[in-house]
Amino acid sequence: xxxxxxxxxxxxxxxxxxxxxxxxxxxxxxxxxxxxxxxxxxxxxxxxxxxxxxxxxxxxxxxxxxxxxxxxxxxxxxxxxxxxxxxxxxxxxxxxxxxxxxxxxxxxxxxxxxxxxxxxxxxxxxxxxxxxxxxxxxxxxxxxxxxxxxxxxxxxxxxxxxxxxxxxxxxxxxxxxxxxxxxxxxxxxxxxxxxx
Amino acid sequence: xxxxxxxxxxxxxxxxxxxxxxxxxxxxxxxxxxxxxxxxxxxxxxxxxxxxxxxxxxxxxxxxxxxxxxxxxxxxxxxxxxxxxxxxxxxxxxxxxxxxxxxxxxxxxxxxxxxxxxxxxxxxxxxxxxxxxxxxxxxxxxxxxxxxxxxxxxxxxxxxxxxxxxxxxxxxxxxxxxxxxxxxxxxxxxxxxxxxxxxxxxxxxxxxxxxxxxxxxxxxxxxxxxxxxxxxxxxxxxxxxxxxxxxxxxxxxxxxxxxxxxxxxxxxxxxxxxxxxxxxxxxxxxxxxxxxxxxxxxxxxxxxxxxxxxxxxxxxxxxxxxxxxxxxxxxxxxxxxxxxxxxxxxxxxxxxxxxxxxxxxxxxxxxxxxxxxxxxxxxxxxxxxxxxx
Numbered sequence: 001x002x003x004x005x006x007x008x009x010x011x012x013x014x015x016x017x018x019x020x021x022x023x024x025x026x027x028x029x030x031x032x033x034x035x036x037x038x039x040x041x042x043x044x045x046x047x048x049x050x051x052x053x054x055x056x057x058x059x060x061x062x063x064x065x066x067x068x069x070x071x072x073x074x075x076x077x078x079x080x081x082x083x084x085x086x087x088x089x090x091x092x093x094x095x096x097x098x099x100x101x102x103x104x105x106x107x108x109x110x111x112x113x114x115x116x117x118x119x120x121x122x123x124x125x126x127x128x129x130x131x132x133x134x135x136x137x138x139x140x141x142x143x144x145x146x147x148x149x150x151x152x153x154x155x156x157x158x159x160x161x162x163x164x165x166x167x168x169x170x171x172x173x174x175x176x177x178x179x180x181x182x183x184x185x186x187x188x189x190x191x192x193x194x195x196x
Numbered sequence: 197x198x199x200x201x202x203x204x205x206x207x208x209x210x211x212x213x214x215x216x217x218x219x220x221x222x223x224x225x226x227x228x229x230x231x232x233x234x235x236x237x238x239x240x241x242x243x244x245x246x247x248x249x250x251x252x253x254x255x256x257x258x259x260x261x262x263x264x265x266x267x268x269x270x271x272x273x274x275x276x277x278x279x280x281x282x283x284x285x286x287x288x289x290x291x292x293x294x295x296x297x298x299x300x301x302x303x304x305x306x307x308x309x310x311x312x313x314x315x316x317x318x319x320x321x322x323x324x325x326x327x328x329x330x331x332x333x334x335x336x337x338x339x340x341x342x343x344x345x346x347x348x349x350x351x352x353x354x355x356x357x358x359x360x361x362x363x364x365x366x367x368x369x370x371x372x373x374x375x376x377x378x379x380x381x382x383x384x385x386x387x388x389x390x391x392x393x394x395x396x397x398x399x400x401x402x403x404x405x406x407x408x409x410x411x412x413x414x415x416x417x418x419x420x421x422x423x424x425x426x427x428x429x430x431x432x433x434x435x436x437x438x439x440x441x442x443x444x445x446x447x448x449x450x451x452x453x454x455x456x457x458x459x460x461x462x463x464x465x466x467x468x469x470x471x472x473x474x475x476x477x478x479x480x481x482x483x484x485x486x487x488x489x490x491x492x493x494x495x496x497x498x499x500x501x502x503x504x505x506x507x508x509x510x511x512x513x514x515x516x517x518x519x520x521x522x523x524x525x526x527x528x529x530x531x532x533x534x535x536x537x538x539x540x541x542x543x544x545x546x547x548x549x550x551x552x553x554x555x556x557x558x559x560x561x562x563x564x565x566x567x568x569x570x571x572x573x574x575x576x577x578x579x580x581x582x583x584x585x
Contacts, residue, residue: 036258040255041252045249055254055258059258062258063262131245131248132249135249137374150246150247156211171204174211175204175206177242177246178239178242181246182239185241185245186241186391
């Protein structure tokens with residue numbers, strides 16, 4: 001998992017960021033290609049598989065990146081700066097959506113029901129679906145460290161930087177997040193162990 | 197032995213975030229500590245499911261959307277720019293959105309997950325519809341009984357709930373990881389044969405979390421509730437306040453306060469009255485000149501250490517010391533119990549003591565009989581249901 005971030009980030013160095021600051025379209029494209037799937041994945045998991053919402057979030061993040069990359073001064077790593085932007089965009093979108101919560105909830109429930117009929121035939125899809133659903137149900141403060149750890153492959157220290165909290169807080173939230181996932185998905189234990 | 201528990205470091209240990217020295221300390225502790233080992237199993241399972249989160253590919257169209265967003269010029273906010281065509285388009289778009297949302301609402305309403313409900317007596321209603329024989333209770337819908345009605349709900353495949361007269365319940369959630377009912381008023385009895393913490397009941401003053409059990413829950417018009425457990429355990433929770441209630445015990449709740457202190461129903465009437473006063477009417481000094489806590493300590497039997505254990509974290513200073521001393525006088529303390537750590541409300545020490553006291557609180561043979569009854573009933577119903585299909 002941790003290799004994801006390392007492998008891709010080698011493409012993005014100070015020169016690429018400087019070129020982006022100067023309005024170089026190709027440099028920005030490289031930045032986009034490096035991070036698009038990870039930004040999109042965080043948004044998808046945050047919004048319970050809603051890829052439309054995730055696309056909007058990713059679009060917002062990259063547009064903001066374009067307009068505000070001049071403000072990146074290198075005090076923290078570029079990745080930390082970017083993921084902080086993603087986390088804030090997700091929080092803003094969540095706040096905005098609260099007014100429409102019943103529709104969102106019903107939509108996700110419907111999706112789960114539709115999926116359920118297929119689950120009997122596709123045990124692996126069921127497992128992935130249940131994990132995604134359980135992630136989506138975590139409280140935001142437990143979910144985001146899990147996503148930054150397992151989707152982005154960040155270290156505890158990097159997660160602490162992104163979330164502006166201590167490393168101990170990250171460890172504690174991950175501990176609670178892991179236990180919560182284990183509790184919610186306990187009925188799939190045999191399936192998970194068999195797949196290991 | 198208990199001063200070096202490693203439960204807080206288990207995620208960092210599983211994620212390889214500890215130094216080699218810390219890591220080997222945790223590993224050595226796990227070999228000799230059963231509790232941390234079982235916690236480690238849980239965390240490790242959580243890690244292994246989290247590791248299954250795949251990276252999701254962003255759609256190809258994302259780049260072009262960003263490009264078009266980049267070149268988009270913000271609309272000028274001159275009054276004339278909003279000609280009648282634009283206003284017409286805006287109204288038409290709003291109508292389309294409303295119609296679309298209405299259609300979505302109708303669609304989702306019809307395809308909601310549901311529980312099967314069977315009439316037992318009278319004319320129970322789901323929403324506005326009367327159930328003559330059986331019906332469906334979809335997510336978000338209310339089931340209501342009048343003074344002469346009763347109904348039975350199949351909770352997915354994990355249990356059954358009987359709804360008594362004058363009761364109003366709503367299905368809030370049903371999915372593989374959680375089944376949740378809201379009991380607004382009235383009385384229900386639940387028989388659940390699922391793993392712990394899959395079935396929840398929200399009341400106006402607390403949430404009842406099933407830990408594998410049978411129980412009744414009653415809510416009055418003010419939102420106060422009374423839980424009575426007949427088999428297994430139930431946790432009553434509201435924010436940070438939690439009461440663990442085993443078979444044979446009961447616990448009351450009040451709006452704004454949450455769960456009170458659990459007690460065994462065969463405790464003395466004076467003991468039970470003192471709990472009610474202590475939990476919900478601490479300012480009422482008219483009913484007795486002796487403080488409630490003194491009465492509880494005096495009346496407590498060994499089994500009532502259930503109540504006293506909960507009181508440890510609900511009283512302070514000298515009172516906490518008195519509760520501790522009374523508990524060890526009623527049931528000898530385990531050798532490893534450390535008084536100072538209990539008085540500091542050390543989480544691990546309190547849990548350790550609770551585990552040790554559980555044998556005093558639960559009558560194994562009684563529980564076994566109850567469980568056999570619940571399981572037999574449940575399995576019989578499942579088999580009966582399969583037979584009908």
